[in-house]
Amino acid sequence: MRASPRRATLATVAASAGVSVATVSKVLNGRSDVAPATRSLVQSLLQQHDYVAPSPRRAEVGALATVEVQFDTDFNAYSTEIIQGAVEAGAEVEVGVVVSIRKGADRTAAWARDLVAAGRRALIAVTSELTSGQLAALSRAHLPLVVIDPLNLPRARVTSVGSTNFAGGLAATQHLLSLGHRRIAYIGGPATAACNQARLHGYRAAMEAEGVPVLPDHVRTGHFRYHDGVEGGAALLDLPQAPTAIFAGSDETALGVIEAARARGLRIPEDLSVAGFDDTQIARMASPPLTTVRQPLREMGRVALRTALRLAAGEQIDSHHVELATELVVRGSTAPASRDTRPGAGRPGR
Amino acid sequence: MRASPRRATLATVAASAGVSVATVSKVLNGRSDVAPATRSLVQSLLQQHDYVAPSPRRAEVGALATVEVQFDTDFNAYSTEIIQGAVEAGAEVEVGVVVSIRKGADRTAAWARDLVAAGRRALIAVTSELTSGQLAALSRAHLPLVVIDPLNLPRARVTSVGSTNFAGGLAATQHLLSLGHRRIAYIGGPATAACNQARLHGYRAAMEAEGVPVLPDHVRTGHFRYHDGVEGGAALLDLPQAPTAIFAGSDETALGVIEAARARGLRIPEDLSVAGFDDTQIARMASPPLTTVRQPLREMGRVALRTALRLAAGEQIDSHHVELATELVVRGSTAPASRDTRPGAGRPGR
Numbered sequence: 001m002r003a004s005p006r007r008a009t010l011a012t013v014a015a016s017a018g019v020s021v022a023t024v025s026k027v028l029n030g031r032s033d034v035a036p037a038t039r040s041l042v043q044s045l046l047q048q049h050d051y052v053a054p055s056p057r058r059a060e061v062g063a064l065a066t067v068e069v070q071f072d073t074d075f076n077a078y079s080t081e082i083i084q085g086a087v088e089a090g091a092e093v094e095v096g097v098v099v100s101i102r103k104g105a106d107r108t109a110a111w112a113r114d115l116v117a118a119g120r121r122a123l124i125a126v127t128s129e130l131t132s133g134q135l136a137a138l139s140r141a142h143l144p145l146v147v148i149d150p151l152n153l154p155r156a157r158v159t160s161v162g163s164t165n166f167a168g169g170l171a172a173t174q175h176l177l178s179l180g181h182r183r184i185a186y187i188g189g190p191a192t193a194a195c196n197q198a199r200l201h202g203y204r205a206a207m208e209a210e211g212v213p214v215l216p217d218h219v220r221t222g223h224f225r226y227h228d229g230v231e232g233g234a235a236l237l238d239l240p241q242a243p244t245a246i247f248a249g250s251d252e253t254a255l256g257v258i259e260a261a262r263a264r265g266l267r268i269p270e271d272l273s274v275a276g277f278d279d280t281q282i283a284r285m286a287s288p289p290l291t292t293v294r295q296p297l298r299e300m301g302r303v304a305l306r307t308a309l310r311l312a313a314g315e316q317i318d319s320h321h322v323e324l325a326t327e328l329v330v331r332g333s334t335a336p337a338s339r340d341t342r343p344g345a346g347r348p349g350r
Numbered sequence: 351m352r353a354s355p356r357r358a359t360l361a362t363v364a365a366s367a368g369v370s371v372a373t374v375s376k377v378l379n380g381r382s383d384v385a386p387a388t389r390s391l392v393q394s395l396l397q398q399h400d401y402v403a404p405s406p407r408r409a410e411v412g413a414l415a416t417v418e419v420q421f422d423t424d425f426n427a428y429s430t431e432i433i434q435g436a437v438e439a440g441a442e443v444e445v446g447v448v449v450s451i452r453k454g455a456d457r458t459a460a461w462a463r464d465l466v467a468a469g470r471r472a473l474i475a476v477t478s479e480l481t482s483g484q485l486a487a488l489s490r491a492h493l494p495l496v497v498i499d500p501l502n503l504p505r506a507r508v509t510s511v512g513s514t515n516f517a518g519g520l521a522a523t524q525h526l527l528s529l530g531h532r533r534i535a536y537i538g539g540p541a542t543a544a545c546n547q548a549r550l551h552g553y554r555a556a557m558e559a560e561g562v563p564v565l566p567d568h569v570r571t572g573h574f575r576y577h578d579g580v581e582g583g584a585a586l587l588d589l590p591q592a593p594t595a596i597f598a599g600s601d602e603t604a605l606g607v608i609e610a611a612r613a614r615g616l617r618i619p620e621d622l623s624v625a626g627f628d629d630t631q632i633a634r635m636a637s638p639p640l641t642t643v644r645q646p647l648r649e650m651g652r653v654a655l656r657t658a659l660r661l662a663a664g665e666q667i668d669s670h671h672v673e674l675a676t677e678l679v680v681r682g683s684t685a686p687a688s689r690d691t692r693p694g695a696g697r698p699g700r
Contacts, residue, residue: 064469066416066448075430075437076631083433084425087450096448096468098416100437118446119469226635252635259637281426282632285576285602287609 085301122308144311168326169202229256269335288332435651472658494661518676519552579606638682
């Protein structure tokens with residue numbers, strides 16, 4: 001990086017571009033209501049000026065400030081990535097990240113007050129379903145909230161960070177279709193979970209676009225857990241019209257499917273292709289390594305922490321819901337469909 | 351649980367047993383200098399009285415109190431379990447657990463002072479190598495320290511929590527020997543790491559007790575990581591005298607070995623038995639599920655947090671190093687050695 005005598009401000013960039021500060025801010029926040037030419041000019045100027053967005057500093061947030069990242073289940077490979085991102089972003093501004101587990105029913109009005117009394121500047125709730133009563137309690141306690149991957153579609157204006165679940169479901173299914181698979185099954189999470197609905201609809205959209213029917217018993221719900229893959233995978237593989245590929249709504253579930261296949265003497269990917277969702281550490285350690293849809297979980301943790309601190313500092317947030325891009329990561333668990341796709345054909349041990 | 355009008359104190363139990371409070375305390379702390387009959391009497395009285403050890407309460411530690419659990423590498427399946435235990439124990443006494451990552455060189459004198467300024471009541475360092483300078487900085491800052499699974503054998507009186515690594519290495523190797531394996535290899539962590547040395551010596555002791563030679567190229571070091579298993583497993587399986595069983599010093603490394611075997615067309619456990627160490631979530635999700643030595647990582651996190659709070663409250667700790675018991679968990683990745691153990695015999699794809 002080249003040295004610059006003074007850090008560029010939004011005003012500097014706006015003046016160079018001949019636009020308003022508000023327009024520069026819109027570009028920074030990825031808003032769509034900026035003309036493409038203006039956007040491109042502003043972006044190149046931001047780069048030229050080495051613009052660095054100001055972050056809340058320690059003095060502003062207070063030496064004792066902590067942000068709490070709260071989960072509603074035991075920690076797992078998914079939470080590990082979220083925590084990693086939040087801790088990295090917290091370290092940059094010297095804000096401690098407290099991690100905790102709190103089941104839904106334990107989130108009373110006292111819960112919100114206790115968090116404030118304990119010095120929390122903001123709360124980040126992960127994959128949680130928050131009731132309107134809980135939201136009201138946080139609001140009364142003046143505790144800013146950011147939700148990562150909300151389970152419900154909140155009616156209130158809750159600030160949230162997610163990923164492009166629909167696009168991810170689409171990409172995974174298109175990948176399997178491009179390998180020649182036609183009997184592709186989906187094992188997802190709770191039917192009511194927003195992220196599951198988006199992944200399922202991405203899967204359906206890809207199948208529909210290719211004119212491939214989705215068999216009714218080829219779509220299963222679960223809780224994104226390992227045993228959902230073991231049980232769901234077993235049920236699917238024992239069907240007369242067993243799938244040749246299974247798209248699992250999480251890496252854990254995909255690993256369960258791999259185990260269900262192994263227990264039946266099926267080889268991955270020769271006899272069955274398996275794709276997951278998340279790209280946590282377990283995906284890289286699966287055998288074979290798992291083809292999966294990468295959610296930028298660390299980045300989601302980072303963005304959530306920064307957004308939470310902005311809210312705590314009383315700043316305005318342009319967009320109350322941000323979706324970070326997913327990306328298909330192709331590894332060894334998917335392969336071209338074998339030519340013979342008759343039920344049970346070409347499979348040892350059936 | 352039956353209701354009791356008053357909580358039993360050490361004094362009540364001591365009076366009932368006709369011994370001193372110090373003796374009851376010794377029994378509670380698992381000290382060996384108590385006569386067996388006395389120990390057994392005190393233990394049954396403790397149970398009869400529903401004795402619950404007093405914990406530091408919120409009022410004592412202060413509403414803003416936090417304990418920091420610091421790692422020196424990115425979070426993984428191992429840290430997930432430690433954090434889970436610490437968070438559970440913290441929740442019981444309403445103490446927040448801050449998690450962080452700090453590399454060794456960044457632990458300056460200011461680091462210790464900053465932790466105190468940020469309201470930390472104690473520091474729990476995980477798998478860290480602490481220099482005498484760093485220990486002195488913590489001491490000057492009056493910040494109590496508990497180390498989990500210390501990498502070095504500290505000369506100073508550092509309070510630490512570990513597990514019975516030697517017994518664990520012994521148990522895993524005895525299990526493989528009992529299945530008829532003779533060519534058993536070990537892929538461990540850093541040669542200087544105390545926990546690795548203990549596991550390696552457990553392995554050597556079991557082999558020696560059976561009169562089975564340890565081939566020099568059958569012992570490998572690493573960093574307990576996945577790729578150590580992929581690379582070390584590949585190197586071992588390509589030896590003229592390839593092992594029929596591999597004991598890995600961590601679950602991650604064991605998963606790497608499974609992948610190295612799969613890439614060579616070897617089946618687990620028919621062609622190669624693999625055992626790990628840790629019993630993190632990835633062990634249960636491996637395919638086949640991994641036989642491994644369970645470290646009570648959650649319990650280690652819980653004990654470390656409680657011990658840290660006792661130190662912060664100025665209490666005396668009887669034992670400065672506690673080792674919790676490991677336990678062999680037999681799953682699907684180990685099986686009897688095939689009868690033909692000539693190099694390469696009975697293996698497809700060699």
